[in-house]
Amino acid sequence: xxxxxxxxxRGPRQAAIAATILTLIPMxxxxxxxILALVTLRxxxxxxLAVFVWAIIPALGWWFGLQxxxxxxxxxxxxxxxxxxxxxxxxxxxxxxxxxxSAVAGALVPVIMPETVEMLTQVLSDLLLQMAEQSPExxxxxxxxxxxxxxxxxxxxxxxxxxxxxxxxxxxGRSWQSALYNPGGWREEFHSLRLNPLTMAAxxxxxxxGPIIGIDGxxxxxxxxxxxxxxxxxxxxxxxxxxxLGGQWLFGFYxxxxxxxxxxxxxxxxxxxxxxxxxxxRRVQPASE
Numbered sequence: 001x002x003x004x005x006x007x008x009x010r011g012p013r014q015a016a017i018a019a020t021i022l023t024l025i026p027m028x029x030x031x032x033x034x035i036l037a038l039v040t041l042r043x044x045x046x047x048x049l050a051v052f053v054w055a056i057i058p059a060l061g062w063w064f065g066l067q068x069x070x071x072x073x074x075x076x077x078x079x080x081x082x083x084x085x086x087x088x089x090x091x092x093x094x095x096x097x098x099x100x101x102s103a104v105a106g107a108l109v110p111v112i113m114p115e116t117v118e119m120l121t122q123v124l125s126d127l128l129l130q131m132a133e134q135s136p137e138x139x140x141x142x143x144x145x146x147x148x149x150x151x152x153x154x155x156x157x158x159x160x161x162x163x164x165x166x167x168x169x170x171x172x173g174r175s176w177q178s179a180l181y182n183p184g185g186w187r188e189e190f191h192s193l194r195l196n197p198l199t200m201a202a203x204x205x206x207x208x209x210g211p212i213i214g215i216d217g218x219x220x221x222x223x224x225x226x227x228x229x230x231x232x233x234x235x236x237x238x239x240x241x242x243x244x245l246g247g248q249w250l251f252g253f254y255x256x257x258x259x260x261x262x263x264x265x266x267x268x269x270x271x272x273x274x275x276x277x278x279x280x281x282r283r284v285q286p287a288s289e
Contacts, residue, residue, distance in 0.1 A: 005038055012047065015051045016051050016054040018035050020054045024058035029062075032075065033169035037081075038173040040079055040173075042177055045079070045083040048079050052076075056076075068113070073112075077163065080097065081170050085174070095167070095230070098226075101166075102226070105158075106219040106223065107216075109159060117154055121151045125147050153218060159219055160219075160222045160225065167226060191238035191242070192281070193231055194235065194279065195276045196276060197277055199276070200276040206220040206221070206224055225269065232269060235268075235280060235281065242284055243287045
């Protein structure tokens with residue numbers, strides 16, 4: 001990965017080539033977005049735009065050819081978030097900008113990928129109907145409003161996945177920037193990542209405020225889980241790093257995430273909320289030398 005980042009930073013042509021090829025390869029567009037983030041973080045929005053213009057070409061091909069706008073949306077979101085992070089050096093502002101962009105993306109999902117949303121909603125609806133046939137008491141409770149809610153949930157999942165991939169690509173680009181120009185910087189930055197109480201309150205209250213201004217509250221609530229969970233992961237990494245517990249603890253942590261999924265994510269979600277108020281890492285004593 002470091003070699004890919006180093007190649008991309010040799011010049012704008014190399015960065016554009018790498019981002020374009022990776023965006024063209026199925027399921028690897030997030031790596032192209034990470035290269036875009038690296039260039040933008042290091043050289044600014046204008047230099048990043050040159051890479052974006054080339055990388056968006058295969059992304060548009062996926063969109064118009066296979067009705068999959070994922071690559072285009074993730075590239076655009078990553079580029080804009082990287083620009084915010086470079087100019088503000090604030091993860092709070094960056095995550096909130098990404099949250100706002102994900103809300104816009106969610107509002108546009110029924111427009112930019114209607115066939116996909118309808119198809120997946122129909123598949124899930126058919127599955128529910130099959131379950132209802134086997135359980136009459138459940139079937140009697142199913143109505144048109146439930147299928148509308150299912151469609152809303154489908155749209156929200158797309159918006160959150162776009163946001164998650166974009167912020168993941170941004171973190172990867174940031175780690176590459178650190179590896180090339182500031183070794184150890186990303187580890188320290190990630191380990192200290194947390195939301196302040198005001199930002200956390202804004203994310204948690206968005207699902208109630210959204211419907212007042214005509215935005216789906218379910219979509220906002222699901223999109224808000226992305227930055228909150230990111231801070232939950234950062235909290236665990238930070239505590240393990242502060243206590244110098246070693247890589248086996250991180251390995252065990254991710255094993256628990258997989259085994260206890262999705263229950264363990266709720267624990268991380270709650271920990272991130274508590275951490276935004278009390279700053280758990282500050283209260284934990286570092287390991288003695």
